[in-house]
Amino acid sequence: xxxxxxxxxxxxxxxxxxxxxxxxxxxxxxxxxxxxxxxxxxxxxxxxxxxxxxxxxxxxxxxxxxxxxxxxxxxxxxxxxxxxxxxxxxxxxxxxxxxxxxxxxxxxxxxxxxxxxxxxxxxxxxxxxxxxxxxxxxxxxxxxxxxxxxxxxxxxxxxxxxxxxxxxxxxxxxxxxxxxxxxxxxxxx
Amino acid sequence: xxxxxxxxxxxxxxxxxxxxxxxxxxxxxxxxxxxxxxxxxxxxxxxxxxxxxxxxxxxxxxxxxxxxxxxxxxxxxxxxxxxxxxxxxxxxxxxxxxxxxxxxxxxxxxxxxxxxxxxxxxxxxxxxxxxxxxxxxxxxxxxxxxxxxxxxxxxxxxxxxxxxxxxxxxxxxxxxxxxxxxxxxxxxx
Numbered sequence: 001x002x003x004x005x006x007x008x009x010x011x012x013x014x015x016x017x018x019x020x021x022x023x024x025x026x027x028x029x030x031x032x033x034x035x036x037x038x039x040x041x042x043x044x045x046x047x048x049x050x051x052x053x054x055x056x057x058x059x060x061x062x063x064x065x066x067x068x069x070x071x072x073x074x075x076x077x078x079x080x081x082x083x084x085x086x087x088x089x090x091x092x093x094x095x096x097x098x099x100x101x102x103x104x105x106x107x108x109x110x111x112x113x114x115x116x117x118x119x120x121x122x123x124x125x126x127x128x129x130x131x132x133x134x135x136x137x138x139x140x141x142x143x144x145x146x147x148x149x150x151x152x153x154x155x156x157x158x159x160x161x162x163x164x165x166x167x168x169x170x171x172x173x174x175x176x177x178x179x180x181x182x183x184x185x186x187x188x189x
Numbered sequence: 190x191x192x193x194x195x196x197x198x199x200x201x202x203x204x205x206x207x208x209x210x211x212x213x214x215x216x217x218x219x220x221x222x223x224x225x226x227x228x229x230x231x232x233x234x235x236x237x238x239x240x241x242x243x244x245x246x247x248x249x250x251x252x253x254x255x256x257x258x259x260x261x262x263x264x265x266x267x268x269x270x271x272x273x274x275x276x277x278x279x280x281x282x283x284x285x286x287x288x289x290x291x292x293x294x295x296x297x298x299x300x301x302x303x304x305x306x307x308x309x310x311x312x313x314x315x316x317x318x319x320x321x322x323x324x325x326x327x328x329x330x331x332x333x334x335x336x337x338x339x340x341x342x343x344x345x346x347x348x349x350x351x352x353x354x355x356x357x358x359x360x361x362x363x364x365x366x367x368x369x370x371x372x373x374x375x376x377x378x
Binding site: 023028030032033035036058059065066067069073076077080081087110113 | 222224
């Protein structure tokens, strides 16, 4: 996706060879025009799939999932990370280990909003080691729903998250794949 | 906004006379079609204002702000609540006391993304006592930017948040105002 590659080259900050900061357009300030292009691209890539719901995780996935949902005409469901006491007791839960923060956190979804007949497109901003995505897939599977597709905005292939889903027969689409970021230089695959 | 009142009457759960749960369409599962109507309505109500940016706070404000931003053609900025170490040091901060959770938390925005020339529309899902909104206004004022408007989806007038902004000369628009929720019955103003 060329427009996204351009934006990354112009605006992203490479912190080290593993971490890239995209706060100016994707993670803190949100370039909604770009998000519309991202949503259209996801629709194109998953045009062959029946989708009944888009699932993501707070916080930075929410805007992406919401703008994208307009092109699929389905509701969004976002997993909650923090103090989710207001969700009630009846939730699907999964533990996610964050390498960036070196700690685990729980993600949670109310059982009410995921049904066995749901065909779920999971959307997230980054795929690195794949732990957050594994947690979201775990939740869909607990609900006996189907993972109809996995849509990632930026995949960092050096962190090998994709390998985690090799056995899984869901279609995984990343809009851009960053192969390396050595010495601050971003190399796309 | 009639379509929103209908949705609240059909789908909201009154927990007690102060708390209403709207997880099925506004706070956890997101009815994006309804969000589009909400965005259009905000555009109508603030049509007379020049807006350069929409500000909200994670997590439940993000989807509302993002869908709404399409009608204003401006970027979104969301204040971070949690472990915002990845934001860097150069942030505007404000303390917010949550009555629901009986604790305070910090909200933060990178200084880079709020400029004195910005005319900011602040969007949030609820107005209760007004503490989160006061924190967002505080951040806009620290940046010497202008609060061009305040857009709320559901105002609970019994909790008197509006009074907090009486002195403030910003236009505050709530799409629906709930006057009372005694014995589980929602009365709109």
